[in-house]
Amino acid sequence: MTHPPRSPQSPNEPSHVAIYARISLDRDDTGLGVARQEEECRAYAEARGWTVGTVYIDNDVSATSGKRRPAFEQLLEDRPAHVVVWNLDRLARVSRDLERVLDAGLTVWAIQAGQLDLSTPAGKAVARTVTAWATYEGDIRSERQRAAYRQRAKQGGRGWVNRPFGYELDGTLREAEATLLRQAFADVLQGATTASIARTWNEAGFVGYFGKPFTPHTVKQTMKNARNAGLKVYEGEVVARGDWVAVVDEPTWRAVVDTLTDPKRGRNANGGNKVTTMLSGIATCAHCGTPLWIIRTDVMKRNDGREFKVRKYGCRKGHCSVAQDWLDSVALLALREALPRHMEAWTGPSEEADASRALELRAELATIETKLGELAAAFAADLMTMDQVTTATEGLRQRREATTKELESLTASASAMGWVADLETFFTLPDALDLGKLRSMFANVFESITVAQMPKGRYAKPDRDRVKFTPLA
Structure with a gap:
């Protein structure tokens, strides 16, 4: 592209200029876009007899995402008096960046717009207007893109770039x-x-x-x-x-x-997610109601002089403490005794009846989702008013909520039956059952587990009667 020289040269034109080039997306990382901008800016400057100094390039960097533009930041720090750009929106597409350019007192020469002396009120007004329209065009384009993405999403297409776990790329199951x-x-x-x-x-x-x-x-x-x-x-x-x-x-x-996503899931005493004990945060102090945690590890001596460690659950207010191994074993026996009774209450008439009902509920949910989709299509085709769609949708959503709750209840029943088998396995193979699963059993069987202060003294033994298990109703 050739730019004819001006004659005679305007007295306010520079002798030396910097160049700034930017492109938002360079898929191939070739830099060809910014190279073309630099080439045209050089031709523009040379046609006017200007000497090109520093060239600032931000390749593959958006001016609207908020991401830092290294070359732009360097330009503002260096503050060259005159800058040539292909268009003003290469330098600033949003008002916050333009105001920083204005504060730097630059004079900008844009190939597509001519001189913008940003030291004058008129130049600032033109630059702000150009940037405002560039921002508006970007917002409109983003709205169109979001609408298009949403439309494609509503069509239910996969759009998978990588194969997801559990699937082939064609949507069939692996x-x-x-x-x-x-x-x-x-x-x-x-x-x-x-x-x-x-x-x-x-x-x-x-x-x-x-x-x-x-x-x-x-x-x-x-x-x-x-x-x-x-x-x-x-x-x-x-x-x-x-x-x-x-x-x-x-x-x-x-x-x-x-x-x-439950914020209470698996939290330990230090606020982390790693579950390390069976009853931390589940058992509570009978005196003050605060959760018990591992408060200390005592070093004890056997009769033969060998040392061993005893970890203790305790109330942080000092009202009670008890050996972890002892309380865990008492709680496991209580769970083993209580879980079958709760399973009978959860599972209802029979496994076969539950399985049949679950199939009916899943079919009902599928029908509801189909009808909701049909309502959306009817509204899009102007066959129904918004009020009609809203009324019909509300009824279907209420049905979906009730159906979902009943199905979740059946899922809990199946889980309970699995828990009984898991617990029996645990007593024969202690390392076979996940600790998180055990904690979930306690939470679903007992409303509370409270521990009172144990007898004190060198030869005192823990008292089972001071541990109370309150079952859920």
């Missing part, structure tokens, strides 16, 4: 991984931790994205993803049913998401 996922959903509802699930997946030889081992965090993110329930999400909202097979039903997925 059965070995899908089986692990289904088991993980069931385990979480029974109290398992994401750490134990990550361990299981890694030991089975499975890997996450980029071939890396699973961590508790990546397991949690994998299970929270709505695609497991066959749902399409846009900006945190479920907008459509996907065109792929669900690993689990929607109520199960939602129940697990609620469990994984």
